[in-house]
Amino acid sequence: MSSPLSSLKYFEDMYSIRLTQLEAERKRGVKIIGTLCLFVPDEIIFSAGADRIILCGGKADTIPRAEEFLPRNICPLVKSSFGAIIDACCGGQIACSHVSLVDIIVAEATCDAKKKTYELLPEYRKTYVLDLPQRPNTPEAKDYFLSELKKFGMFMDTVTGHSITTDALRREIQSANETRKLLHRLYDLRKRDPPPIRGSEILRVMQRQFFLSPAQFQEGIRQICDELETRVLDIESKPRILLSGCPNAAGNTKVPDIIEQKGGIIVAEESCTGTRAFWDLVDEEKDPWVGLAERYLEIPCACMTPNEQRITRIKDLVTDYNVDGVVYSTLQFCHPYAIEKFRVQHALKKMKVPMLAIESDYGDADIEQIGIRVEAFLEMLS
Amino acid sequence: MITIGIDAGAATTKGVILLDREIAGYRIVSTAFDFLSTAETLFEELLATSDLRQEDVVKICATGYGRMMVTFANATVSEITAHAKGVNFFFPEVRGIIDVGGQDSKVIVVEEGKVIDFLMNDKCAAGTGKFLEYTAKALEVRIEDLGSLALGSVHPAAITSICTVFAESEVISLRAQGIPRADIAAGLIVNIAQRIVIMARRMGLKEPIAFVGGVAKNSGMRVELEKELDVTLSVPSEPQITGALGAALAAQKPEKRSSA
Structure with missing residues (x-):
């Protein structure tokens, strides 16, 4: 067995430290922003002097609360997140305490389930919705998103009472780019054969990216990279898997865990808890607002149409990470990713790379059924 | 080489005895609550009907929903791979x-x-x-x-x-x-x-x-x-046994038990 990584313990230890930090900040009057998507730029929040914490739910326990309000047939991520918000705001004890730390939720107009659920949020917490163009590859889209980001910046000014200066914004862009570069370093290490770390371990780290402060997260990634440089994972040759699709919010590791228990090794995640969260950098040479608008519109989210850049990204990852097979994982009722599956499948077929599609939710009822599909897929690859 | 394939399915449990490339016997029974005891009974019946002793069997491979419960098997294989092998036997x-x-x-x-x-x-x-x-x-x-x-x-x-x-x-x-x-x-x-x-x-x-x-x-x-x-x-003349047959065929090749 390879020795356990001490850097992974860092992330465990930081959990309570971060919560204490946020509580202390709040007492000092620092505004805490709750976010639910990669499209809300950290850089703007931090340069206004606020802090942020991700509110995406990955656990099943708050879903029944949400279903008192929402239809049953929307995705578990939206239900879990919303359930946690209403539970925390009504004095409930089911969810973790993150929501109670949040002053304002900054939401974003992405998929239908999220947009319409956000309309219910102001009842419980002050909510701001950042709008997004849906056809990102047009000049009009960039102009519009630029104006939306500036509007959001002005909103943040009023929230914190500090105006966002160009210098502050540039500093935060540099810091966020530093995080992205570190994550590229980490992911580059996974190109090795065998990779020095399991994907299920990386996922648990990625789930902390928007929970920890940038400085805390960067420190942890640096520690992991340093440890991995010299580490050889003591495993036999296993099929190299690219996990692609819906995010795995903290608490949800079901599908990646099954893949690795059954004998595959995940070498990259094309998801919001993977490459989509850090792949592109903000151009530091440009006007910071323009740089942000361009970078964030490059996130290949399935809410965008057409989403050619995602197909290209997946094809590149398959080649660069020497992937044997792709597991396309969607959350039940996530129409954007479920429909886009067809185009991804088609592109992979052309490359002669096998793909297994799995649709699941936050329950445990389908662990066996997923297991048998994964097992057969891995047998097929080896 | 004598191998046995057991397909512990959700509704029925199937077993096939393979003598090299020849089916020496098969059984299909309803799966009881306990996958293991169903498989054990089936195993004994298979031996009895084909006049073989336990020592004659070189390897047992389990497949099907309850494959992990068939603890006396030396190997497991997913039912997808098993069906592919079993069908190939009948229709190459x-x-x-x-x-x-x-x-x-x-x-x-x-x-x-x-x-x-x-x-x-x-x-x-x-x-x-x-x-x-x-x-x-x-x-x-x-x-x-x-x-x-x-x-x-x-x-x-x-x-x-x-x-x-x-x-x-x-x-x-x-x-x-x-x-x-x-x-x-x-x-x-x-x-x-x-x-x-x-x-x-x-x-x-x-x-x-x-x-x-x-x-x-x-x-x-x-x-x-x-x-x-x-x-x-x-x-096939008996379409229910292709999974078990495929498992028996898989048992003829050196393969290890799945880690899960």
Whole structure:
């Protein structure tokens, strides 16, 4: 067995430290922003002097609360997140305490389930919705998103009472780019054969990216990279898997865990808890607002149409990470990713790379059924 | 070399004894609550019927939903790989497999017995043997008789529910409207065949195609699938044992027990 990584313990230890930090900040009057998507730029929040914490739910326990309000047939991520918000705001004890730390939720107009659920949020917490163009590859889209980001910046000014200066914004862009570069370093290490770390371990780290402060997260990634440089994972040759699709919010590791228990090794995640969260950098040479608008519109989210850049990204990852097979994982009722599956499948077929599609939710009822599909897929690859 | 394959399925447990490349015996029994005791009894019966002793068996390989419970097996293999190997034994030229079992249905693209791609039904009972078993009950027909009854229908009833429980209610309301039993039976067959045809088209199955699993014994289903897919399906004389046979074939090769 390879020795356990001490850097992974860092992330465990930081959990309570971060919560204490946020509580202390709040007492000092620092505004805490709750976010639910990669499209809300950290850089703007931090340069206004606020802090942020991700509110995406990955656990099943708050879903029944949400279903008192929402239809049953929307995705578990939206239900879990919303359930946690209403539970925390009504004095409930089911969810973790993150929501109670949040002053304002900054939401974003992405998929239908999220947009319409956000309309219910102001009842419980002050909510701001950042709008997004849906056809990102047009000049009009960039102009519009630029104006939306500036509007959001002005909103943040009023929230914190500090105006966002160009210098502050540039500093935060540099810091966020530093995080992205570190994550590229980490992911580059996974190109090795065998990779020095399991994907299920990386996922648990990625789930902390928007929970920890940038400085805390960067420190942890640096520690992991340093440890991995010299580490050889003591495993036999296993099929190299690219996990692609819906995010795995903290608490949800079901599908990646099954893949690795059954004998595959995940070498990259094309998801919001993977490459989509850090792949592109903000151009530091440009006007910071323009740089942000361009970078964030490059996130290949399935809410965008057409989403050619995602197909290209997946094809590149398959080649660069020497992937044997792709597991396309969607959350039940996530129409954007479920429909886009067809185009991804088609592109992979052309490359002669096998793909297994799995649709699941936050329950445990389908662990066996997923297991048998994964097992057969891995047998097929080896 | 004597190997045994055991397919611990959700509805039935199947066992095959293989003597080199020859089937020396097989058994099919209903799966009891305990997968292991069902498999153990089946194993002993297999030995008794083929006049073999336990020491003669070189290797036992388990497949099927309860494969991990068959603790006396030396190896396990997924039922997708097992069916591909088993079907290849009967029909080496086959390029596509449709397997409809008690708990799930699957469509497998194969090349010389090797799995190239596969698709399984969603996790509910729609499009499986369970659907027929459940709805046959509402029709008060024995499951074995459903297929031949359906063949006598000229105007199959439209049964649109994908959900098994809803389909059962639909059957009851069709009965209340006085629709003949044969037409309702045919409607049920058309309903499940549609689920399978969608999967087969999605996978782009190419001929020749084999049809296996317990539901392949249903003549009405076979006729309906052949009509919808416009193909002639190859059905082994005993379509329920291809999984167990594939496991017995897998046992002939050196393979290790899955880590899970």
